[in-house]
Structure formats: structure tokens, C-alpha cells
Amino acid sequence: xxQLVESGGGxxxxxxxxxxxxxxxxxxxxxxxMSWYRQAPGKQRELVARIFSSGVTTNxxxxxxxxxxxxxxxxKNTVYLQMNSLKSEDxxxxxxxxxxxxxxxxxxxxxxxxxx
Numbered sequence: 001x002x003q004l005v006e007s008g009g010g011x012x013x014x015x016x017x018x019x020x021x022x023x024x025x026x027x028x029x030x031x032x033x034m035s036w037y038r039q040a041p042g043k044q045r046e047l048v049a050r051i052f053s054s055g056v057t058t059n060x061x062x063x064x065x066x067x068x069x070x071x072x073x074x075x076k077n078t079v080y081l082q083m084n085s086l087k088s089e090d091x092x093x094x095x096x097x098x099x100x101x102x103x104x105x106x107x108x109x110x111x112x113x114x115x116x
Contacts, residue, residue, distance in 0.1 A: 002026040002105045004096045009110030020081040022096030030074035038092035086114045
């Protein structure tokens with residue numbers, strides 16, 4: 001079955017960096033777009049970044065453009081989210097996502113807290 005496992009979250013000061021990873025299994029990873037979402041307390045889950053199967057085409061939320069970079073390693077079935085210049089408003093639980101056979105799959109989430 002499809003499994004997505006995130007890692008790499010933590011506590012970081014404003015202006016700092018983190019790299020999130022999402023290890024995928026149970027489907028042909030290189031054929032599918034992968035996305036990162038986040039959900040802050042009291043807010044709806046929002047799309048942060050998406051990378052298509054080739055790894056060339058990416059989309060970003062306006063709020064993270066120029067600061068976050070999504071990438072993938074199809075040999076390792078892993079997608080990454082490099083987050084730089086972090087702000088307090090980036091604090092959220094970050095989720096990895098894919099759509100397979102018409103169904104949304106989510107990881108368990110990893111907490112990112114940006115605070116001094």
C-alpha cells in the first residue's frame with residue numbers, strides 16, 4: 001500500500017533553514033507528482049509546493065516563492081523541501097501528499113516551529 005513518511009522537522013530560529021524529506025513506497029514513485037502541504041493551528045491545510053514526475057516542473061505558493069525549493073530523487077523514492085529564510089508564519093505541520101488511483105494519500109506530518 002501507499003506509504004509516505006516525512007522527517008526533518010524541528011525548532012528553528014527566524015531566518016534559519018530546514019530540509020524536510022518524504023520517503024514514499026507502494027507505488028511507482030517516478031510516475032507521480034508529489035506535493036507538500038502545511039497546516040497551521042486554526043487554519044486550513046494549504047499547498048506549499050508541488051513537483052511533477054520529471055522533477056523539472058514545480059509550483060509554489062506565493063508566500064514561499066524564492067525561499068523554499070522542492071526537489072525529488074526518483075532513485076531514492078524521496079521528495080524534499082528545502083526551506084530557507086524561515087519566518088514565524090511558516091510554523092505549521094508539514095505533510096507530504098500524492099494522488100494515486102484517484103485517492104489522496106498523506107504522510108503523518110512533521111512539525112516545523114519557527115521561533116526565537
